Amino acid sequence: MATVYLNGAFLPLEEARIPVLDRGFIFGDGVYEVIPVYDRQPFRLRHHLDRLQHSLDGIRLANPLAPAEWETLIGRIVAEAEWLDQGVYLQVTRGPAPRDHAFPKTVRPTVFVMATALKTPSAELVSGGVAAITAADNRWLNCDLKTTSLLANVLLRQLAVDAGCAETLLIRDGFLSEGATSNIFMVKDGVVLAPPKSNLMLPGITYDVVLELAAAEGLPHAVRPIAEAELRAADEVWLTSSTKEITAVVTLDGQAVGSGRPGPVFKRMHAAYQAFKHRIMRGQDG
Ligand code: PMP
Numbered sequence: 001m002a003t004v005y006l007n008g009a010f011l012p013l014e015e016a017r018i019p020v021l022d023r024g025f026i027f028g029d030g031v032y033e034v035i036p037v038y039d040r041q042p043f044r045l046r047h048h049l050d051r052l053q054h055s056l057d058g059i060r061l062a063n064p065l066a067p068a069e070w071e072t073l074i075g076r077i078v079a080e081a082e083w084l085d086q087g088v089y090l091q092v093t094r095g096p097a098p099r100d101h102a103f104p105k106t107v108r109p110t111v112f113v114m115a116t117a118l119k120t121p122s123a124e125l126v127s128g129g130v131a132a133i134t135a136a137d138n139r140w141l142n143c144d145l146k147t148t149s150l151l152a153n154v155l156l157r158q159l160a161v162d163a164g165c166a167e168t169l170l171i172r173d174g175f176l177s178e179g180a181t182s183n184i185f186m187v188k189d190g191v192v193l194a195p196p197k198s199n200l201m202l203p204g205i206t207y208d209v210v211l212e213l214a215a216a217e218g219l220p221h222a223v224r225p226i227a228e229a230e231l232r233a234a235d236e237v238w239l240t241s242s243t244k245e246i247t248a249v250v251t252l253d254g255q256a257v258g259s260g261r262p263g264p265v266f267k268r269m270h271a272a273y274q275a276f277k278h279r280i281m282r283g284q285d286g
Contacts, residue, residue: 003080004114005073010080013114022110024093027101028149030110031055036118036242037078037086039281043242045071047205051146052090054203058145061094064109073113081115087243088115091148121247126270129250129262130166132239134228135159137170137177137200144199156180167239169231169252172200176226179239183207184249187236187265192221206240213272219265236263246273 006016023029033052036043049067056063065073074088090113097104139152157180160168168180176195178184183204185194192214197203214221231237235258237249246269248262262270 002082002115003077004112005077006112007110010076016112018110018112019096021096021099022093023095023097023104024091024110024148026099027094028147028151029059030091030093030148031059031061031146032089032091032148033146034242035074035088035090037088037115038118038277039084040078040086041281041283042074042078042088043277043280044205044209045074047208051203051205052092055145055147056092058142059094059147060103061092061107061109064092064111077113077115083115083117085118085120086115087118088113093148118243120243121245125247127262129248130239131164131251132167132169132179132237132249133160133163133165133253134169134171134231137172139170141199143177143201144197144203146202153180166247167249169237169249171228171231174228176228176231177201178204179241182239182241182244184231185210185238185240186226186231186234187238187263188230188234190220190265192219192265192269193226193230194221194223195226196223204240204242206242206245209273209276210238210240210246210269213269213276217268217272219268234258236266238266238269246270 002013003010004013004016033048035045035048049070053063077088078086093110095108095110135156156168160166167182169184170177176184178201185192237257238246239249240246248266250257250260
């Protein structure tokens with residue numbers, strides 16, 4: 001039984017309980033992170049903790065722990081988990097309080113951390129790619145905050161599942177924002193393109209790594225708005241996230257993307273990402 005952390009205690013997942021008036025339950029009033037762990041080494045932990053701080057600032061909730069305290073806490077969860085590769089999920093809510101939209105006068109934040117087994121994309125997924133659909137991005141205008149208020153993302157992602165697809169790519173005002181649970185890249189004429197960070201997308205940790213690797217590999221790349229028509233005419237489309245790493249999208253709304261197979265630039269980036277991960281495992285980069 002996996003050990004989790006809840007408000008100062010380490011206990012089995014089945015014994016972890018929160019009060020029903022927790023604002024995370026009542027309002028989705030909280031933020032979270034998902035940190036991949038390879039061979040018990042958290043990947044880009046500092047970047048995840050920085051993004052957690054950005055999300056907390058965005059919802060005006062004081063960080064209950066200092067960075068070093070988070071590191072110790074996550075280190076213990078990772079050490080006690082049974083798997084070498086893990087996904088560490090952490091959540092901070094504005095805690096229990098009588099139901100009222102306004103912030104409670106005294107905030108007792110709820111802090112929850114757990115590890116689960118990390119299932120990285122299978123060889124079949126890497127070589128075959130996935131199907132995706134598009135939908136209008138009907139989320140709020142603070143998509144840079146990683147909040148637990150995920151109902152819009154849940155409904156958008158379910159559209160993909162209902163269509164037998166892996167992801168929903170979101171279009172707002174004629175431009176690509178991101179996926180329901182991932183960031184999106186495209187390739188045209190050998191140039192890797194990504195939408196710029198803004199309030200309309202989550203600043204993905206994997207997105208940053210992929211752009212760093214594009215620079216390190218000498219791949220032509222540009223960060224600029226991507227019109228829907230450009231996306232539909234892409235040679236390659238990729239999705240990135242901490243759990244899906246980098247995965248090729250080979251059909252979009254039933255139409256083949258480029259050749260309908262993962263493309264050559266994807267293969268190069270995928271190999272670079274795997275090599276980067278292995279350097280992390282050997283402790284050569286954070
Ligand atoms: N956008 C959304 C909406 C997401 O849920 C995720 C996954 N957390 C991402 C992008 C990718 O972010 P990361 O690379 O940090 O996992």
